[in-house]
Amino acid sequence: MAQREKVDVVIVGAGPAGAIYTDQMTREGKSVVILEFGPDWDNNDFISSEIWGRRIKHAPRFELAGKNNPGHGFNAGWGTGGSMSHYYANFPRLLQNDFKVKSLYGKGLDWPISYEDIAPYYDRVAHDLGVSGDAEKERRWRPVTDAYPMPPLKTFRHGEIWREAFEKHGIPLAPMPTGINSVEYKGRPACLNDGWCHVGCPIGVHGTPQWSYLATAREQKAEIRPFSYVTRVLTDASGARAAGVEYYDDKKEAGRQPSRHDGDAVHVLRALRQGPFGQRVRQCVLDYGQRPQAKCGNSRCAARSVRCAAERVHAARVTRAREAELLRRGNATAGKPCRVVEPER
Template identity: 40%
Template sequence: MKKISHELVDVVIAGSGIAGSTMAAELGEAGFNVLVLEAGPERKLSDMISSQIWSRRLRWAGPEVRETGDLVGAANFAMGWGTGGAGLHWYANWYRLHPDDFHVQSLYGRSLDWPISYEDLRPWYDHAQTYFGVSGDADPHAPAGAPYPMPAIPISRQSSAIKKGFETEGLKLTSNTLAINSTPFDGRPGCLLDGWCDSGCPIGALANPLVLQWPRAKKAGVELRHNAYVARIETDPSGSLATGVTYLDELGQENFQPSKVVISACHTIWNARLLLLSSNDKHPDGLGNGSGTLGQYFTSHALTTIHGLFPQETEPHLGVSGANTLCLEGYENKQPEDGAFGSRAWLVGQAAKPNDLLGTALAKPELFGDALETYMQKASAHYGNMTVLCEEDSIPENHIALDPSRRDRFGLPQALVTNSLPQANAARTTLAKAEGLRIFKAAGTSEAWAGARSPMHMLGGTIMGDDPSASVTNSFGQVHEVDNLFVAGASLFPTPGAINPTATLAALVFRTADYIRTNKSSLLR
């Protein structure tokens, strides 16, 4: 079939998740003619159903991602599919990277440095927390910034049960910071604390693209086109200018969407995959891969869960999916013992339903029959949990590549992710697990255990940097070799820190949108 060509737009954005929708709203309001292409189906707020089974529908339903290494399994759980992307099932944990997270190479001789500092991003962090609506209290162990626009959500019975253990270890729990309304805010209601964030928030208390960015974007005239699978970014004969994107519609028909500016705002793996798929004569190893770093320096967070049964009732099904409380005390101690490296953060008191991946039943996957029933009778009222995130070094060996032996339904190579945890980071997770079990024992649990180490979040692969020979983009996500091509999302992160990435992702999006606004005349020439 002949490729269909569409009318020229100012900006085309691949992906409608938090990065893509925020960028679309910002640029639409700045007067750009913006089109967003989303590979998945249309989602509406009325579609959100408080059900563990329903939550699976919001997860990735595109081509399989193959993972290899000793820290794998995050892809299908973390990515989204349809309007809003992963922004419909994210947990709204809202944290800033700490100042030393931007300078790990310079300070410790490991990993990489960012091309910007915390102070460069601080005003954008402040802006982002007001835009999204963040609840929380001042935390002496968090980086400096403006006060949160809303007070923290109440401490839960589950957190109250766990708190004693932290105090015994000489640590302090603080209220969690969340992009969830603790009170009515910006025309959206306060949270019911019913623990269903994981399956989408139908009332809009949790900041997601359906209630936050897309109303603004559509009011500004932004167009959103669903079932539009972006297959490659096209360039002019010189290879120095993006001319638009080729996408495939529901019927497999090729479409060419010309644009003056192209922004890849997919999830981490898909940003790298799209640039790799866009190779041509001028960019034989992938678009923007003159440095050879495209796909490299993939990172995640090494996660360990701690579970326990408490003598008091904990109401584990109530609260928020992310965490009720937080411990950042000791985060800056990246070298806790010889042979161990990396920051760590405790996310405490996650709401847990009886079933499904994060439920109380699968906290004990080895049980069945009468033993499972006995456990569930106790756990449904007395269960508690927390999660520790540990830092992973950025190394070139952990990477995203194309797998020519496995292809999607359109015949395009699928993504292959390699991720193994460096030994010093693995040693850090061992220390954290022991700390967590001590905390739960001190809190009075009748039984405490740890889950297997696993990955959480996906970052890197299109890293930013000042040096075009060692990075894919500059600090604004602008691809070094293609002036009108930008990348948005966590794939830009040179290092991951040990906290959830969305606040930093959002701050970077606002900073890049401001850069594009400021350079509008030259970019739209």
């Protein structure tokens, strides 16, 4: 097994979460390697076609064992940018009460943070990626935060029909904040309104990692290794510190990529699961969760880790029954060994 040259930080996955970490680390002068399961997409890969656009969506080359496979859908992705390379760019924010649904409504769980804690980061991402919207109109629902960097997108006739109808009933509406340029932004053009967001935007209108975090990370010499299939997180002798990963490279050769920036293994795994889908990292998380030295130490913890962000975003709204169901499903999977399917190329 090849031992790669040690870097400061190794990041699994070049999706939105991995891209943000990479950008942050490279800005701090760290040497970073990103191991991405899929291709490193180029502009010309974003073909304007419903059919050809499927190539940038989830590539089912692996699966978890067990009868309750988490599955995937049309909105999953692979390759640089992950699912954000073809997202619909809706950028809603949680409301203040979303963080306290247990206290307020007796449902779900309260978050350990509040809207006020997270609001500065919403603003920061909006400026990094480029979000169009009307913050003033949203302030009836949320405390004042920064204005969006761009005005809202044009409202077309069907949107006007909805707006007129709601206004008649006294229901306030605000334009949906979107990660799409309504005007030129950071050297990227305004949207042409031709509707190809879902198959990838090759002209930079779309606020995706390719045009923001990954672009700056590349300038800072971050290395992206496409078609790298990570199989597990390596730890030090104590088992409590993450020290790199094992993976198959684009030639299907097994290797180890050590990192200097070791971290609490549990924190590393928590970071791994932050992407919208985190399909690939689920195996690593579950694998680690089954080790005797794992700090999280039980399948319940690992099961929590396989919940995708889409579910987490709504976690504050789910009922106890739903939470129990999620855990039950996760446990059913976590109790069995991960089956790593040999990558096909």
